[in-house]
Amino acid sequence: MSDLKNLLGYSEPIFNASMAGAAGGAMAAAVSAAGGVGMIGVAPTPTADWISAQAAHVAELDSPWGVGFMGWALEADLSPLESFLQYNPSLIVISFGDVTRAAALAHEAGVMTAMQIGNAADLDRAMHNDIDIIIARGGEGGGHGRNESGTLPLLQLACTQHQKPVVAAGGIGTAGGVAAVLAAGAEAAWIGTRFLATKEASGHENLKAAVRASGLDDTVYTRAFDIAQQLDWAPEYGGRALRNSFSNRYAEAIDSLQATEKLREQMIRARAEADISMAPVYAGEAAEFVRREESCAEVLAELSGFRRILQEAAARFA
Template sequence: MAGAAGGLLAAAVSRAGGVGMIGVPSSPAEQWIDQQLEEVKSLSTPWGVGFMGWAVEDNPEPVEAFLSHGPAVVAISFGDPTRAAALAREAGALTAMQVGNTADLRRALQDDIDLVVCRGAEGGGHGRNEAGTLPLLQLAVSSTRKPVIAAGGIGTAHGVAAALAGGAQAVWVGTRFVTASEATGHRNIKVAINAAGLDDTVYTRAFDIAQQIPWAPEFGGRALANDFSDQWAHRIEELESVADEALRQRMVRARTEADVQMAPFYAGQAVAFSHEEQSAAQIMEDLAGYRAILADAARRFA
């Protein structure tokens, strides 16, 4: 959610009863950090912040900057969480880690991680493409007494109900909020996501290779399919051989201009449930319908 989930969205979600998360880019400017903190520092409700593990292993300064303002949750994923997790726990924050396979789960079960986030391949943005949300959730809840959070492909009240019935203590919803009125990003992104359906995403490393972003090969990204991904998503070795500074500049320009046919618009399969721009509070109200769904199921199967 880096690029969409800033302080404004996090604050809106937290005020609506959730725990809003700020997605931190790999190299955040000090001014950007200050702007996001301005939105959340006066909240009386919990909020959190998420980091790319590989980006903060050698530079924990962004972690320290956010910790100075008291986030309730710090998520460190996609890399070694050890150093950032130690800082977070010392500051009194809960630590979370996304898992996408059994090796990730084993790491998340170590003592420095408090919350296990089962992020299935259905999820948008970066992550593994090895297992779905439901199998991961079942494995995690049978392996630990730690709180387990389900993530990936959840975009409706029925999805929330299914995850909670499956043993999750909470759900992590991303794609539904990318088009929220409080989400940052170009309007082209929101229009494209609201127009997309279940079959309109692709998992690929092509966008990262074109931009020369140092994501580890095991962490591709799920984004809306477009002309660029149609051409290169399944020709990764060839793309690696031809990617150059000219292509990188073209991709940077495409992202700046929100060019829907070249730039990556990260979103998961839950695009199927996003059809119009809503406020974060409206989305939260919609998702809260899980209570009635679970109550009805309890009556029917009692």
């Protein structure tokens, strides 16, 4: 199996999750500059101006950075991937849909590929030659993905293949969490929620404040927000978000949710105005560990404490 650290050239085994709407070029640049792997998250239909603006933050970096895409969006239009490939990213992550054409395009450009998996069938697909890195994402994670397995069981399964490097994702928010997944066989940790309220994160302060005020029990996994917005997410990919008035009403009553044009316009307006009583704030169970505004560098510095934890554990059980 390849050594992912040497392949990508990072010093800290931390990737910020490619969270569309939160992880832009500023976050990616800050994480990469601090020794991790900064990731840009791409919405389904980004504009050319947005792409160039985000790429401007990272294009001249000497450290590794990457871009994450929704597979179902690239099935319809590969041009966002083609645009980002012009800036020479170190990694392309394609998940949640048919990854075949996009992965082939990335490989043709000489760029490594990764895919998020959420169950055993996803792992089987990720073992094809067009995917280089496996991201084992448990249901504890924020944003979209499957909710079929916890991070630890999925990580253990992914690590049994002994062929491709595995990155662990879902619910990791402390140095102890990083230490745990590295000890279990992951080569790095994929962390989203812990970066959501950082200074470099995109998005309105209302959303950041909501994450800081939330805890372990304050998230819900649901398709309600996607149905309301009439988004093309497949049914198996719901999203974990902070509970709010809208999810309290519909998360457990999807059948009563009517996807009308009026509702779609209301949800779009709520997102534009950062009305967190209705709009989704995608965050995972690691919201428990977000309590103040930090820079990405400060988060990386704290998470790097995993080394001390692993050393202490080794001494304790020697």
